[in-house]
Amino acid sequence: MTVPMSRGEAGFLGRFEAERASLPGAPGPRAAAAEAFRALGLPGASSGRRAEAWKYTSLRALAEAGFAGSLSVAETDMAMVPRLAATRLVFVDGRFRADLSDPAPGIFGSARAPEFGPLAQPARDPLVALNTMLAEDGAAIEVADGDDAGVVQIAHLASAAAGQAIACHPRHLIRLGAGARLVLLETMSGTGRYLHNPVSEILLGPDAALSHLRLQEEADDAFHLATLYAELAARARYEAFTLNLGARLARTEIHARLAGPDGFVALNAAQLLGGAQHADMTTVVRHDAPRGASRQTVRSVLSGRARGVFQGRIEVARGAQKTDGYQRSQALLLSDAAEIDTKPELEIFADDVKCSHGATVGALDPEQLFYLRSRGVPEAPARAMLVRAFLDESLDAVTHKAARAALDAAIARAWEREAA
Amino acid sequence: MPAVAETLETVESLARSGYKFGFETTIDMDVAPKGLTEDTIRLISARKGEPAWLLDWRFAAFAAWRKMEEPRWARVHHTPIDYQDIHYYAAPKAKAGPASLDEVDPELLATYEKLGIPLKERAILAGVQGANVAVDAVFDSVSVATTFRATLAKSGVIFCPISEAVREHPDLVRQYLGTVVPVADNFFSALNSAVFTDGSFVYIPPGVRCPMELSTYFRINARNTGQFERTLIIADAGAQVSYLEGCTAPQRDENQLHAAVVELIALDDAKIKYSTVQNWYPGDAEGRGGIYNFVTKRGLCRGARSRISWTQVETGSAITWKYPSCVLEGDGSVGEFYSVAMTNHMQQADTGTKMIHIGRDTRSTIVSKGISAGKSDNTYRGLVRIGPRASGARNHTQCDSLLIGDRCGAHTVPYIESRNPSAKVEHEATTSKISEDQMFYCRARGLSQEDAVGLIVNGFCKEVLKELPMEFAVEAQKLLAVSLEGSVG
Numbered sequence: 001m002t003v004p005m006s007r008g009e010a011g012f013l014g015r016f017e018a019e020r021a022s023l024p025g026a027p028g029p030r031a032a033a034a035e036a037f038r039a040l041g042l043p044g045a046s047s048g049r050r051a052e053a054w055k056y057t058s059l060r061a062l063a064e065a066g067f068a069g070s071l072s073v074a075e076t077d078m079a080m081v082p083r084l085a086a087t088r089l090v091f092v093d094g095r096f097r098a099d100l101s102d103p104a105p106g107i108f109g110s111a112r113a114p115e116f117g118p119l120a121q122p123a124r125d126p127l128v129a130l131n132t133m134l135a136e137d138g139a140a141i142e143v144a145d146g147d148d149a150g151v152v153q154i155a156h157l158a159s160a161a162a163g164q165a166i167a168c169h170p171r172h173l174i175r176l177g178a179g180a181r182l183v184l185l186e187t188m189s190g191t192g193r194y195l196h197n198p199v200s201e202i203l204l205g206p207d208a209a210l211s212h213l214r215l216q217e218e219a220d221d222a223f224h225l226a227t228l229y230a231e232l233a234a235r236a237r238y239e240a241f242t243l244n245l246g247a248r249l250a251r252t253e254i255h256a257r258l259a260g261p262d263g264f265v266a267l268n269a270a271q272l273l274g275g276a277q278h279a280d281m282t283t284v285v286r287h288d289a290p291r292g293a294s295r296q297t298v299r300s301v302l303s304g305r306a307r308g309v310f311q312g313r314i315e316v317a318r319g320a321q322k323t324d325g326y327q328r329s330q331a332l333l334l335s336d337a338a339e340i341d342t343k344p345e346l347e348i349f350a351d352d353v354k355c356s357h358g359a360t361v362g363a364l365d366p367e368q369l370f371y372l373r374s375r376g377v378p379e380a381p382a383r384a385m386l387v388r389a390f391l392d393e394s395l396d397a398v399t400h401k402a403a404r405a406a407l408d409a410a411i412a413r414a415w416e417r418e419a420a
Numbered sequence: 421m422p423a424v425a426e427t428l429e430t431v432e433s434l435a436r437s438g439y440k441f442g443f444e445t446t447i448d449m450d451v452a453p454k455g456l457t458e459d460t461i462r463l464i465s466a467r468k469g470e471p472a473w474l475l476d477w478r479f480a481a482f483a484a485w486r487k488m489e490e491p492r493w494a495r496v497h498h499t500p501i502d503y504q505d506i507h508y509y510a511a512p513k514a515k516a517g518p519a520s521l522d523e524v525d526p527e528l529l530a531t532y533e534k535l536g537i538p539l540k541e542r543a544i545l546a547g548v549q550g551a552n553v554a555v556d557a558v559f560d561s562v563s564v565a566t567t568f569r570a571t572l573a574k575s576g577v578i579f580c581p582i583s584e585a586v587r588e589h590p591d592l593v594r595q596y597l598g599t600v601v602p603v604a605d606n607f608f609s610a611l612n613s614a615v616f617t618d619g620s621f622v623y624i625p626p627g628v629r630c631p632m633e634l635s636t637y638f639r640i641n642a643r644n645t646g647q648f649e650r651t652l653i654i655a656d657a658g659a660q661v662s663y664l665e666g667c668t669a670p671q672r673d674e675n676q677l678h679a680a681v682v683e684l685i686a687l688d689d690a691k692i693k694y695s696t697v698q699n700w701y702p703g704d705a706e707g708r709g710g711i712y713n714f715v716t717k718r719g720l721c722r723g724a725r726s727r728i729s730w731t732q733v734e735t736g737s738a739i740t741w742k743y744p745s746c747v748l749e750g751d752g753s754v755g756e757f758y759s760v761a762m763t764n765h766m767q768q769a770d771t772g773t774k775m776i777h778i779g780r781d782t783r784s785t786i787v788s789k790g791i792s793a794g795k796s797d798n799t800y801r802g803l804v805r806i807g808p809r810a811s812g813a814r815n816h817t818q819c820d821s822l823l824i825g826d827r828c829g830a831h832t833v834p835y836i837e838s839r840n841p842s843a844k845v846e847h848e849a850t851t852s853k854i855s856e857d858q859m860f861y862c863r864a865r866g867l868s869q870e871d872a873v874g875l876i877v878n879g880f881c882k883e884v885l886k887e888l889p890m891e892f893a894v895e896a897q898k899l900l901a902v903s904l905e906g907s908v909g
Contacts, residue, residue, distance in 0.1 A: 052493065055835075318826065333841035336808065342836040344847070351823035351853040359847040361806075361838040 003048030006063035009041050012167075016133050024136065025114060033122040033132035040126035056309040056341040057251055057280040062223050067167035067195055076100075076159055077191070084185045084402050085151040092157050094168025094196075095137045107152055108140045114171035115140055117201035119229035125253070127225050131169040131199040138171035138198075141184075145177035145205070151400070153185045158222065160192030167195040174200065176208035176236075185403050186214045189246070193221040200228045204236035206260065211239045213403045215410055218246035220275075227253045234260030234289070241398050243407050244271040244279045245414040251280040258285075258292035258320075265294040270394045272387075272411060273306035274418040280309035287320040296327040299394040301387050302338035303418060313345040314357070320350050327357040332364060332390055334383075384415060452509035458482065461614055464509045468583045468617070471590060477603065481613030484604035491607055494770035495799045495831060496739045498712060501677055506647075508615045568632070577630055577661075578623040582650050585621035592623055596654055600683040600720040600747070608679040608741075609716040612648045616681070619650035624659035624690075633889055635664035649680040655690035657723060662693040664892060678737075680715045688723030688750065695888055696744075697896050699736035699903075705794075707766025710738025717744035718774075721753035721782075729756040730773065731887040733896045735903040738767060743801065745774035748782035748810075755784040758884040760896075762877075762903050763796030763828070772802035772833075777810040777843065786817040789881045792828035793904055799831040806843040813843040821851040822880055824873070824904070874901035 005013075016023075016034050023030060041049045044058025076092050078100065089109045090100040096109030103109055114135040122129040143149040160166045176182055188196060196218060204210055210230075218224045224247040230238045242252050256265045267283045285294045300308035314325040331340040344357040364386050372382035391411060398404045452463050461482055465475040490501070572579050578589060585593050603613040624630050655661055665682075678700070684692050694717075703710025713736075719728035730744040746755025757773035775784035784804065792798040804815045821830035832849045854876050862872035878885070878897050885893050 321826070331838070333838065333843075336841060337839075338841065339837070339839045341838075342834075342847075344832075344834060344849070346821070346832040346849060346851055347829070348821070348823065348831065348851050349829045351826045351828070353823075353851060353853075355851040357832070357847075357849050359834070359836055359845070361836060361843065361845040363841040363844075 003041060003046055006042065006045040007066055008063035009037075009045060011066050012130055012134065013038060019134075023134070025116070029116050029122075030133050033129045036123045037126060037129035037133055040129060043126060053282070053311075055343070056311070057249070057278065059249075061249060062195065065165060067165045076157060078157075080189045080191075081155040081157055082187060082406055083153070084187070084406055085153040087151065088153040088155060089139050090155045090157065091137070091139075091170055093159065093166055093194075094156075094170045096139070104149070104152070106142045106144065106147075106149065114138045115173045116171070117173045117203065117229075119201040119203070119231055119255075120199055120227075121229075125227060127197055127253075128199050128227050131171060131197050131227070134167075134169045135171035135199070136169070138173065140172075141174045141182070143176045143180035143182050143208075146179045147177070148181040151183040151185065151402075153187065156186070156188045156190075156196060156198070158190030158192070158194040158196055158219070160190070160194045162192065165193045167197065170198045172198065172200040174202045174210070176204045176210055178205040178233075179207040180205065181209045183211045183400055183403075184213070185400075185406075186212070187217070187406075188215065188224065189217045190219045190222055192219055194219070195223045195225070197223075197225045198227075200226070202228065202230040202238065204230065204232045204238055206233040207235045208233070209237040211400065212241070213398060213400065213407070214240065214242040214252070215407060216242065216244045216246055216250060216252070217410055217414075218250065220246070220248060222247045224250040226251070228255070230254070230256040230265070232256070232258050232260060232263040232265065235262045236260065237264045239264075239266040239397070240268070241395075242269040242281065243410065244269065244273070244281065245410055247279070248276065249278045251282065253282045255284045256286070256294070258287050258289055258294070261289040261291050263289065263292045265292070266397065267294070267296045267312075268394055268397045269298045270391050271298075271300040271308055272391065272414050272418070273300070273302050273308055274304040275306060276304065277306045278309075279306075280311070282309070282311040284313045284315065285325065286315040286317070287323040287325065288317045290320055291322045292320065293324040294326070296329075297394050297397070298329040299391055300329075300331040300340060301334065301391060302331065302340060303334040305335075305337040307339045307341070309341045311343040311345070312357070313347060314355055316348045316350050316353050316355065318349040321352040323350065323353040323355065325353070325355040329357075329359045330390075331361045332387065333361065334364065334387075380419065384419070387415070452507055454507055455504045456482075456506070456508055456615065460508045464615060464617060467509065468586070470583075470586055473594065474586060477598065478614050481603035481610050485607065485610035485614055488604070488607045488610060494741050494801070495797060496741060496768040496770050498739055501712070503611070506677065508648075509617060571631055575628050575631055576625040577628065578621065579634055580621055582619045582621040582652060583617075585652075589621070589623070592654065593621065593652065596683070596685055597652055598683075600685060600718045601681050601716050606716060608714040609681050612650060612679045612681040612716070616648040616650035619680070620653070621651075622653040622661060622663065624655045624661045626656040627658040628656075629659070630661040633662045633664055647678050649678075651680070651682040653683070653692060653694070654685045655687065655692050655726075657688040657690060659687075660691040662889060663695070664889060665694065665696045677712045678714065682715070682717040682744075684719035684728055686719065686721050686723060686726035686728050686753075689725045690723060691727045691729075692719065693729045694719070694731070694744070695892055696730075696732040696734075697888075697892055697899065698732065698734045698740070699899060702736050702765065702767050703738040705765045707738065710767075711736065712739045713737035713742065714739075715742040717742065718747065719745065719755070720747045721750050721755060723753070724750040724779075725752045726750050727754040727756070729758070729887070731758040731884065732760070732771075733884070733888070733899070734759070734761040734769060734771060735899055737769075740767075740769040740771050742771045743773055745776070746784060747776045747778065748784065749778045751779040752781045753779055754782070757784075757786045757788070758887040759788045760791070760881045760884045760900070761789070761798055761800075762791040762900060763793065763798045764903055765794040765796060767794075767796040769797070770799040770801055772800045774803040775805070775815060777804075777806045777813040777815070780810060781812040782810055783814045784816075786815070786819070787883050788817075788819045789884055790819070790821040790830055791824065791877060791880070791900075791904075792821070792830045793824040795827045797829040797831070799833060800849075801833045803835040804837070804845055804847070806838040806840050806845065808839045810840050811842045813840060815843075815845045817847040819847075819849040820880070821849075822877070823851065823853050870901070870905065873904055877901070877904060
């Protein structure tokens with residue numbers, strides 16, 4: 001059955017046809033990705049484009065929009081990019097800007113061809129197919145065996161001019177050798193109307209440890225669709241924290257695989273949404289080896305007509321005995337029109353495991369509110385205080401001080417904007 | 421005396437006293453040719469002496485079904501079903517069963533022995549020819565039937581085969597049939613609507629508390645009603661009924677596909693409790709044979725403060741695809757789902773519930789216990805949806821999985837959708853195995869390995885088993901132990 005092409009789908013494919021000769025790197029993977037994108041399309045673009053993995057998030061609005069090339073004509077406003085680390089890679093509209101960056105040995109902004117790693121699955125994930133087809137640039141970070149690379153910031157800035165709509169598809173590859181360490185801070189922000197569709201592949205060697213903080217503050221009119229793949233060798237640790245605040249439509253999809261024994265994965269997130277925002281946090285943790293542990297806490301606060309989605313799956317393969325998996329999702333609905341959709345899944349094929357998940361949905365506790373009110377705290381600050389306390393519990397996973405301060409400040413900004 | 425025991429005794433005594441009339445019953449040998457066309461439906465409708473509106477209703481379902489595709493989202497795998505290779509109308513007992521108990525599979529008899537089923541009963545369950553007919557005849561005999569009917573009729577309760585209800589109470593059937601599960605609800609319900617041959621009909625008048633627990637076990641012609649059963653239960657305002665479905669011993673059934681539909685309707689302040697113990701033939705240890713059980717069960721709490729409670733113990737069938745659900749429309753209505761699903765060998769179960777909260781202050785509770793052993797796969801799949809009007813709605817869900825052995829799978833797929841800030845939804849799920857400590861404790865006290873597993877599994881399921889009517893609970897406990905045989909050690 002052929003599904004009619006939407007304007008957006010046709011636009012992306014058209015751009016690929018027009019630019020394929022000049023796109024950097026080997027043409028093979030791009031052609032294959034284009035075929036996959038033609039077949040998969042944008043989930044929700046039409047009735048023929050429905051997929052279970054996209055049950056709660058439709059890309060119809062994206063499919064109906066048209067996006068031009070990736071280069072903006074607007075001025076770059078670096079004031080929007082917080083400086084969080086000495087080593088900083090800045091991407092503007094998906095392209096590395098050496099003039100704005102401070103790289104370090106092994107940490108490249110890579111103006112070279114984007115590197116397609118072994119983890120991404122363009123044949124299965126439509127947005128990864130789109131990224132592979134059109135990727136032009138991306139960070140390449142390599143930390144050698146035993147090295148501690150300290151803190152690295154990757155800043156994404158999109159700046160579409162009025163009346164312009166741009167799309168960028170950066171492709172990042174992060175490799176940590178045996179015993180290597182890195183704290184990676186990603187900030188994403190911008191102005192105007194754009195699509196930011198990054199794909200990151202993260203490979204962690206034995207005993208490697210990556211702490212990955214992601215602050216998503218995209219523009220009100222932006223689409224943010226990020227896909228991350230992480231693969232962990234024995235005893236490696238991957239700790240990710242995502243804060244979703246911006247974009248009209250955001251989806252963060254993380255696939256983490258514990259390929260070696262005794263690995264540890266934490267995929268924590270917080271979302272604070274209002275207006276007509278839609279944010280989707282989708283994660284798959286796959287335990288393929290024994291004695292792995294995974295932890296997840298996802299907290300969402302929704303006001304206005306916002307819609308929050310959390311889909312989290314823990315997969316335990318046969319033979320991944322002594323796996324310890326835990327997942328918790330909690331949502332606060334602050335208004336009548338807000339909505340939360342949660343789907344925590346367990347898929348277990350080994351018997352000697354400990355896996356659990358919990359999900360709760362509710363409003364602010366009236367008793368807590370009453371307590372604060374009875375002590376003279378006015379309604380609005382009391383509510384703000386409770387919401388902050390709710391989010392703080394998930395933020396406590398972030399131990400890096402500068403990063404925590406940046407996240408706190410971002411939440412305060414978002415809450416003020418919400419209240420205004 | 422519990423009603424079940426009473427019946428058994430009646431049956432036994434009748435059999436002892438040499439009740440022979442049954443043998444003269446003319447066996448209806450009607451079998452429709454294989455395949456499903458409008459003619460098949462016309463034939464079924466004609467055999468049942470149905471009015472034109474019902475035939476039209478069936479045709480509408482058939483037209484919808486033809487446009488539908490078999491659902492593929494459940495975590496079950498099977499060879500494709502050829503819907504044109506099925507007899508859609510075969511009168512009961514058309515097939516010759518074994519002539520005596522000696523010809524029955526000894527493995528099956530051993531199972532009955534363990535369940536403590538009386539000899540006579542074993543013969544019936546195994547499908548021994550004479551016994552079958554005799555007991556059916558006993559059930560059919562005017563005396564037994566009228567005993568129950570008289571008691572029920574005195575309180576105004578209608579309890580009869582649905583085909584009879586279509587003739588005797590057409591207004592009631594027409595008013596409610598298909599209102600909870602519309603004909604085109606899903607692939608299997610559409611198929612059922614087109615070709616259903618029989619099932620139960622229950623109507624409890626306003627304010628009446630049904631004087632006995634109703635059961636397909638009692639009902640005339642309840643057995644082998646075929647693959648496409650249709651049950652409709654209506655509890656009018658303030659009425660109460662408890663309905664038991666199923667049998668607790670494995671039945672040899674040649675049918676491969678079962679696609680039943682059950683609709684429950686509770687009006688203001690009404691209560692319906694629906695309990696199932698399902699132990700259809702699960703296939704052998706290698707996964708050959710067994711029933712495909714694709715069932716649509718849904719209850720509508722239409723009235724304020726109404727309550728519908730589903731309790732199920734699912735141990736049989738090669739494939740179970742079943743989601744007994746509650747639509748909580750009336751303000752203050754309550755939905756409950758208590759489930760034990762056990763799979764062993766090559767069985768696959770994908771089962772759970774949907775709680776759709778529409779009215780204010782609606783409440784629902786879900787307790788699901790999944791046990792997987794052997795090479796089986798066991799999935800809980802559930803939906804809790806809180807609509808924008810459902811202020812003050814509450815849901816609590818508890819899903820626990822127990823894995824026995826390292827070749828099986830246990831999966832939990834809950835969907836939680838909330839669109840009302842004052843609603844409160846809580847979901848918890850755990851997966852574990854029987855701990856070495858628990859086993860050691862039991863073994864040290866002299867229990868065999870199998871008994872210890874049985875005991876621990878029963879403890880794991882306790883929250884659900886206590887919801888079952890007493891007679892069922894006892895048999896369900898034994899059943900769990902029997903179903904686990906060969907899964908440990």
